[in-house]
Amino acid sequence: xxxxxxxxxxxxxxxxxxxxxxxxxxxxxxxxxxxxxxxxxxxxxxxxxxxxxxxxxxxxxxxxxxxxxxxxxxxxxxxxxxxxxxxxxxxxxxxxxxxxxxxxxxxxxxxxxxxxxxxxxxxxxxxxxxxxxxxxxxxxxxxxxxxxxxxxxxxxxxxxxxxxxxxxxxxxxxxxxxxxxxxxxxxxx
Numbered sequence: 001x002x003x004x005x006x007x008x009x010x011x012x013x014x015x016x017x018x019x020x021x022x023x024x025x026x027x028x029x030x031x032x033x034x035x036x037x038x039x040x041x042x043x044x045x046x047x048x049x050x051x052x053x054x055x056x057x058x059x060x061x062x063x064x065x066x067x068x069x070x071x072x073x074x075x076x077x078x079x080x081x082x083x084x085x086x087x088x089x090x091x092x093x094x095x096x097x098x099x100x101x102x103x104x105x106x107x108x109x110x111x112x113x114x115x116x117x118x119x120x121x122x123x124x125x126x127x128x129x130x131x132x133x134x135x136x137x138x139x140x141x142x143x144x145x146x147x148x149x150x151x152x153x154x155x156x157x158x159x160x161x162x163x164x165x166x167x168x169x170x171x172x173x174x175x176x177x178x179x180x181x182x183x184x185x186x187x188x189x
Contacts, residue, residue: 017087018087018143018145019087019088019089019142019145020087020088020146020148021085021087021088021089021146021147022088022089022091022138022139022142022146022148022149023079023082023088023090023091023150023152024091024093024135024138024149024150024151024152025075025079025090025091025092025152026092026093026094026095026151026153026154026155026158027092027093027096027104027108028094028095028096028154029073029074029155029183029185029186029187030073030074030075030152030153030154031075031076031079031092031108031111031152032070032071032072032073032076032107032108032111033070033071033072033073034063034064034068034070034073034107035063035068035069035070036187037057037058037063040052040063040068041057043067043068043069044062044067044068047067047068048067058097059096059097059099059100061099061100061102064100064103064104064106064107065103070107072111073154073183074154074183074184074185075152075181075183076111076113078152078181079113079152083114087145089116089117089138089142090115091115091118091119091138092104092108092113092115092117092118092119093131093134093135094118094119094120094121095121095127095130095131096120096121097120097121097122098121098122100120101118101120104118104120105118117138119134127158128158128161131158131162132161132165135149135162135165136169136171139171139175140171144174146174147174147175147176147177148175148176148177148178148179149166149172149175149177149178149179150179150180150181151179151180151181152181152183153180153181153182153183154182154183154186154187155186155188156182156186156187156188159180159182159186163178163180166178166180
């Protein structure tokens with residue numbers, strides 16, 4: 001009967017038809033409190049007795065693996081509170097490189113974060129340019145029913161830029177509410 005048909009439409013992954021809201025969550029320092037280089041390198045050395053053996057941090061799988069630790073980020077509460085909102089598309093948009101998808105996915109799974117799309121930087125462009133292009137794409141794909149965009153971000157400069165981006169981009173004129181949430185604690189790197 002008609003109720004049987006409705007069952008498949010329940011849940012985050014199968015929101016049918018019109019998308020009215022787009023929720024965009026940053027990963028590091030936002031959904032999840034992952035170690036920043038200084039804290040993480042110290043934690044690594046304490047756990048292993050060896051200094052961090054790599055040159056970089058953000059591009060290294062090891063920065064998202066044991067013996068390092070992470071905890072719920074400041075946006076996780078909002079994610080959970082809004083996770084049943086209908087006609088909403090939820091995405092995780094990180095500046096982390098695409099080869100770190102397995103580690104990021106494992107950590108999101110630990111916190112029961114289910115999103116419609118996980119987006120990684122495979123562009124070679126700087127994080128802000130890449131994120132702006134992805135947000136533009138998602139807004140275009142969401143179609144004319146999109147009424148509200150919410151972006152959660154821990155980087156002060158990025159949050160300010162997204163605020164301006166929403167207000168000054170003509171193709172976003174149909175969006176009634178554009179909210180950028182600068183989480184606390186925030187970062188200025």
